[in-house]
Amino acid sequence: MSTAPALSQLEGELVRRRLPLIYDYLSPQPSHLLNLSLNSLLTQTQSSSPAFNEAQWRLPSITNPNFMPRCHHLIYFPPQVPSPELLPDGCDELHSPGQPFNRRMWAGGSVQFFGEGGPLLNGQRAVCVEGIREVNIKGKEGEEKIFVGIERRIATMDEHESDDGVRDRVWTQSEEDQGDSIVIERRNLVFMKDRTSDEIEASKATESSPRRIMKGDYGSTSIYYFQTANVWLVVSTNPELIQTIIPSKALLFRYSALTFNAHSIHLDRDYACNVEGYDDLLVHGPLTLTIMLTVFQSHAASLGQTVSSIEYRNLAPLLVEREMRVCAARKSNGSSGSWDIWVEGNDGGLAAKGTIRTTPVTPN
Structure with missing residues (x-):
């Protein structure tokens, strides 16, 4: 496990950190399972249970695909880190400043969706290009918290496109530039001491x-x-x-x-x-x-x-x-x-x- 550099060096180290590309295939299955988990919960009342509808809960067709629902991108492109490399709390260290900032919380963020429907869940290959845009250290000495602003850009891609080609096409120097992204997400994480x-x-x-x-x-x-x-x-x-x-x-x-x-x-x-x-x-x-x-x-x-x-x-x-x-x-x-x-x-x-x-x- 890595040890955090001096706080004076930490901001630059994190912003320069080159994060791996995350590839995925946009299968309807994960979105379908999320719908199974959420929809009945959101429609159920205390006095009644939703009736099981076999047609409604059947896996959608890949040849007549649906668009990805808003925010379902969150269950695609998971960090692909081997289990032995996980931290003691079960998280990865891709965005972590290292010890002693071992606790983390999701503080908020933003998401922009481009197009009315989002990408088709037809099994096509897609990529998430991720980078750390901003780091802020707040709090008095000994009680610092580190706020890490992560940007994730999602785009569809050709099966044989190179990593460098993907980065050049999807990632932009300006946060305001859409590039070829179909979803742009900002995640604000806060890292704290034990x-x-x-x-x-x-x-x-x-x-x-x-x-x-x-x-x-x-x-x-x-x-x-x-x-x-x-x-x-x-x-x-x-x-x-x-x-x-x-x-x-x-x-x-x-x-x-x-x-x-x-x-x-x-x-x-x-x-x-x-x-x-x-x-x-x-x-x-x-x-x-x-x-x-x-x-x-x-x-x-x-x-x-x-x-x-x-x-x-x-x-x-x-x-x-x-x-x-x-x-x-x-x-x-x-x-x-x-x-x-x-x-x-x-x-x-x-x-x-x-x-x-x-x-x-x-x-x-």
């Missing part, structure tokens, strides 16, 4: 304490103020869309399997509680994003719209088998195709917040 036993107990006490929530009325719109990490955030309490789900252990396991993610914080309760200091297993950051966009895209489709981009922040952990509510409301500034989206945790506090932009779907 917690002491006292810090773990303090974290558990904080987790169990209710967060402050205040209400106010502004014209015809009610507002909630959520205090998260000492920052007051505002969301409308009159959402156009509300969806409540309870993420199960089975869902966390299946999502870990689909994303080839062995991070113990999602799989090992003893690790999550006794090493990381949480009350239970954590819902994956990308799973939260997947749930948000799955819920919202269904609503957008009913309006003749499709998601073109999302920017979001994860503000508080979501725990397994606790209720979470996905809410969305049109932005109050009246801008067309712009929405606030947020996730409330079991205590009513804000766990994630973002902005979605949509574009009209062209009629067939």
Whole structure:
């Protein structure tokens, strides 16, 4: 396992790090399995169970393929790292600054989708070109946190295209340049030092304490103020869309399997509680994003719209088998195709917040 260079050298070392290309075949199977795991959960009510529909749950045809649903790119292009090279927490070290920054969290990011439908799930070969765009070190001496901004660019490709040809065609010096990408994703990870036993107990006490929530009325719109990490955030309490789900252990396991993610914080309760200091297993950051966009895209489709981009922040952990509510409301500034989206945790506090932009779907 590598040791982190001096903090003064760390930013340059990470940004210059050359990450391997990640290849995949866009088979319908992973997307189909994600739909099996999510759709019944998102439609099930407490009083009824969804009826099994054999035709609905049949694997889609590869000769008459569907487009990749929004955010399903997250279950393709997993890091292809041999098991012996994984870190003690089950993660890879591709983006890690090294010791002593052994803990990691998914802090947020953004995704841009190009085209109305996304790539076809017809078995074609595709590639993810990944690089570290930005590194920020925050916190006083001895309590530093390292924020790593990762960009992932997804494109289809010819079977025999060279690695250098792929990089030249897909990766661009400017983050604003699409190149040949069909999806551009920004992931913001934060790396932290291991917690002491006292810090773990303090974290558990904080987790169990209710967060402050205040209400106010502004014209015809009610507002909630959520205090998260000492920052007051505002969301409308009159959402156009509300969806409540309870993420199960089975869902966390299946999502870990689909994303080839062995991070113990999602799989090992003893690790999550006794090493990381949480009350239970954590819902994956990308799973939260997947749930948000799955819920919202269904609503957008009913309006003749499709998601073109999302920017979001994860503000508080979501725990397994606790209720979470996905809410969305049109932005109050009246801008067309712009929405606030947020996730409330079991205590009513804000766990994630973002902005979605949509574009009209062209009629067939």
